[in-house]
Amino acid sequence: MVSRIADTPAAGTVSRALQTFLVTILLLGQCGCGLLYKHRVETAVGTLWTNGNLQLARKYQEDLRWMKEGLQQVLPKNSEGIGSTSILLVQNDDDHIIHEDQIRTAGWYNHTFSLIQFTPTPPVEKLLLQNQPDPKEHCTLLHELAHHFTSDDQRIRSTWWLAEAIACSLEISYLDPKGQFQVPPLHPMQYQIARSALSDLGRANFTQLARQIISENWHGFYRDDGDLARRYAISWALFWTLQGQQQGTLEQRLDAVLKLEDGQIIEQIPAVIQAITPSLQTQLQQHLEQDHHRRWVIDQALGGYRIHGQRLLEAIDLELASADPEGQAWAWSSATRLILRPRSRLNRVTRNDWLQRIEQQLVSGSLEVKLAICTDFPDYRMAQNLYPRLIDLLESSDGNLRSAAATALSRVSSHPTIINPHFWKFAPESKRAVEVSDWRSWQQNR
Numbered sequence: 001m002v003s004r005i006a007d008t009p010a011a012g013t014v015s016r017a018l019q020t021f022l023v024t025i026l027l028l029g030q031c032g033c034g035l036l037y038k039h040r041v042e043t044a045v046g047t048l049w050t051n052g053n054l055q056l057a058r059k060y061q062e063d064l065r066w067m068k069e070g071l072q073q074v075l076p077k078n079s080e081g082i083g084s085t086s087i088l089l090v091q092n093d094d095d096h097i098i099h100e101d102q103i104r105t106a107g108w109y110n111h112t113f114s115l116i117q118f119t120p121t122p123p124v125e126k127l128l129l130q131n132q133p134d135p136k137e138h139c140t141l142l143h144e145l146a147h148h149f150t151s152d153d154q155r156i157r158s159t160w161w162l163a164e165a166i167a168c169s170l171e172i173s174y175l176d177p178k179g180q181f182q183v184p185p186l187h188p189m190q191y192q193i194a195r196s197a198l199s200d201l202g203r204a205n206f207t208q209l210a211r212q213i214i215s216e217n218w219h220g221f222y223r224d225d226g227d228l229a230r231r232y233a234i235s236w237a238l239f240w241t242l243q244g245q246q247q248g249t250l251e252q253r254l255d256a257v258l259k260l261e262d263g264q265i266i267e268q269i270p271a272v273i274q275a276i277t278p279s280l281q282t283q284l285q286q287h288l289e290q291d292h293h294r295r296w297v298i299d300q301a302l303g304g305y306r307i308h309g310q311r312l313l314e315a316i317d318l319e320l321a322s323a324d325p326e327g328q329a330w331a332w333s334s335a336t337r338l339i340l341r342p343r344s345r346l347n348r349v350t351r352n353d354w355l356q357r358i359e360q361q362l363v364s365g366s367l368e369v370k371l372a373i374c375t376d377f378p379d380y381r382m383a384q385n386l387y388p389r390l391i392d393l394l395e396s397s398d399g400n401l402r403s404a405a406a407t408a409l410s411r412v413s414s415h416p417t418i419i420n421p422h423f424w425k426f427a428p429e430s431k432r433a434v435e436v437s438d439w440r441s442w443q444q445n446r
Contacts, residue, residue: 001108001222002147002163037088044068045145046084046114056120057089060141067142070173070181071149074250078150085109085148087141088117107140109147111157116144143171155258160221161213164232165239166254176292177327183250185287186240188280188300193233195276203273210234210269214262234272238265241272281308288315295319295330302337309344313354325368332361333372340380340412355385362389367398374404383412384446391439394432399425402432415442 037049041057043064050057064087072079107118118140146167150156156163168190173183198206213221213231221231239257242265246253284301285308287293294315301307316338319331338344339354361369370393377383390412393405403424410419418424418435 001144002111002157002160002218043087045148046086048087048089050089052089060087060089063138063141064145066175066181067138067145067173070175071146071170073181074170074173074183075149075254077251078153082149082152083114085114085116085145088115090117090119107144109144109151111147111151114148116141116148118144138174139171142173143167146170153258160216160218161231161235162239162257164221165235168232168236169239174296177295177324177330180292182292182296184296185290185293186283187236188284188303190233190236191240191276191280191283193229194237195280197230197234198273198276206234206273207269210238210272211266214238214265237272237276238268241275242268244275245271280304281306285311288312295334298334302334302341306343307338307345309338309346310350312338313346313350325366328366329368329372332358332365332369333376336373337376337378340378340383342380355383359386359389362386362393367401370396371401371404374401374408377408377411379411381412381414387413387443391436391443394424394436394439409439415439 037051039050039052039054039057041048041050041054041061043061045064045068048057048060048064106120107116109116120140144167147163150163150166156166168187170183172187173181176182197209201209209227209230213234216231222228242257242260243250243253245268246256248256281301281304284297287297288311290297298312298315298319301312313335316331316335319327319334322328322331335354336358339346339351339358344351358373361373365373374390374393387409390405390409394402394409396402396405403421406417406419406424407421409415410417417439423435424432
């Protein structure tokens with residue numbers, strides 16, 4: 001979200017008073033934050049202030065480095081002359097509940113003061129922001145940072161729908177396995193919201209809302225009327241469709257969109273409707289052949305309700321051809337998630353063939369592959385062929401693998417078991433042997 005100093009006559013006096021107060025605070029405390037925040041961490045984009053977990057703040061310090069480098073890479077001209085920004089990391093109490101409808105307001109950016117505020121949700125604090133493909137924990141911060149990197153362009157800053165559309169497009173960027181900054185070809189969540197809006201409203205009302213969004217001022221776009229999420233999503237869909245009609249780099253396509261008049265954009269609303277009509281799974285499949293996006297696409301597709309399993313398995317096989325150990329582990333983990341789930345549109349022969357391949361990996365695969373398979377076992381009650389292999393892993397010499405195998409067994413069977421990681425990692429072998437024996441007896445008597 002982009003915040004600003006209000007420019008309406010009624011708000012002018014209050015805004016000027018507020019601006020004077022904030023400037024005074026800034027002058028008093030070297031950005032003012034020193035008066036209000038205990039911890040100060042210097043990052044690649046500016047100073048991060050927090051009263052919360054300093055360890056979490058230092059984790060963001062590293063994340064901000066690759067975020068800055070990535071945004072400079074995809075927005076080289078916009079990045080020229082961009083100054084530093086101050087970041088306020090606000091952490092909620094452990095018992096504070098963040099509702100789903102609050103997520104889009106979990107952060108804001110103010111251009112006047114070059115200030116970002118964002119609030120990590122509790123899972124972020126627990127995960128400490130591990131760098132992995134499409135880490136949802138990064139979205140809010142990357143979204144607001146994208147506002148900062150595009151804020152010097154008056155055309156973007158004064159066009160609210162476009163400012164949010166660009167930030168939404170960039171917020172799910174990630175580092176690929178080679179450490180390269182990647183901007184995904186579409187935003188799954190925004191796509192689904194926009195598509196649902198089309199379904200709920202119908203073409204005529206959707207068109208009317210899209211026309212309204214294009215011409216909204218700040219107050220109209222950000223008003224709290226229950227439709228803000230739709231305005232974000234339709235804004236993203238407009239930009240996604242328009243830039244897809246252009247050629248060149250992301251920044252060149254962005255520049256081409258910025259040159260369009262409102263009337264020209266409105267004329268493209270039918271194209272937007274056509275673009276968001278296919279299912280998300282159909283859209284994702286179009287990008288499976290792209291090496292740099294393949295893993296991201298597979299991860300997104302596996303999160304869907306009904307998937308095109310055969311196409312995904314073919315793509316996973318391409319990843320299995322990689323000699324990269326990390327890639328091998330990821331691919332077998334993904335295959336397991338796909339095979340052991342319903343609504344994958346796989347025939348029995350294909351499913352059984354892949355079950356045998358997974359079983360073989362549980363016997364002779366690397367430790368990394370075995371861990372990956374066990375860790376990502378879904379809750380599924382039709383994996384009987386894998387029970388013996390998982391039970392064997394309870395006697396592995398590696399404590400982490402023993403623990404992962406126990407957790408996998410608890411997910412795929414109805415047999416009671418100990419899943420406490422400490423037990424499987426550190427309990428005496430004699431005690432673990434009792435549990436293993438119980439599993440083997442259960443398996444024989446099934």
